[in-house]
Amino acid sequence: MTKKAARSARAPKTASGRKPAARAPASARVRDEWRARIAAEYGSAAITQHLVLWLIQIGASPDVIDAGLVIVGDELVHSRLSHEVYLDAGGVEPPNIDRDSLQLGRRLHVPLEHDVLRAVVRFFCLGETVAVPLFSHLRERCTVKSARTALDRILRDEVRHRDFGWMALDWLATTPMAEAIPTLLEAELPGMFGDLERSYGTGNPAAMDEPSAIMADTDREWGLAPPPEYAEILHRTFTRDYQPRFAARGVDATPAWGARLATTP
Ligand SMILES: [Fe+2]
């Protein structure tokens, strides 16, 4: 068999007998996005590790602590998988990791329990809850093998990470701080929703400009989506998840959602 014949014998064919479409080329936007995801996932690992330390310090329920530790491992895997996608896309730069962001800030004038509540809600009840529909959307049109492998694993884990947040909040509601939670959250939520809107939503004008709203199909095949779609998913998440989940815990999130655009970082 000639070399050419051997190659075509190995090449898989579609049902119609045609060769499948070539793999989508990776653009600079694909590389930038996956490089940013390496750092973001690494940051999630560090923040979760720090939160677990705090949970140990306040004597949290062992199932909450154990679930948190599993998440630290998951986030490190997500970071590694994101790095593999970045290399596959031709990336050669080291990840842009800001060490200052690899920790939680402690407000020394409030009890540690209040900072635990704040971290649980910000990163898990809010961040991981919106992550589920976001990653599901990114995965829908993702066909490049390395990216699809990463998104399959990330999406599977994010469901559990979301559940960890609400479970940790429910555990906090069994402690002596229970009565204070609705008041504390109603004060914190406008700023937290504001931060989400500034990073994912319409509050980020640079991300919502026309060129960044247009995205090549080949970028979608690498697991990307343009900013307006992130904004739409965030807004849907308020109605589908945040509002009812907080309401079930005696917290009215609607005024905070309404006030989010008036907040500053
Ligand atoms: Fe992750």
Ligand SMILES: [Fe+2]
């Ligand atoms: Fe996560």
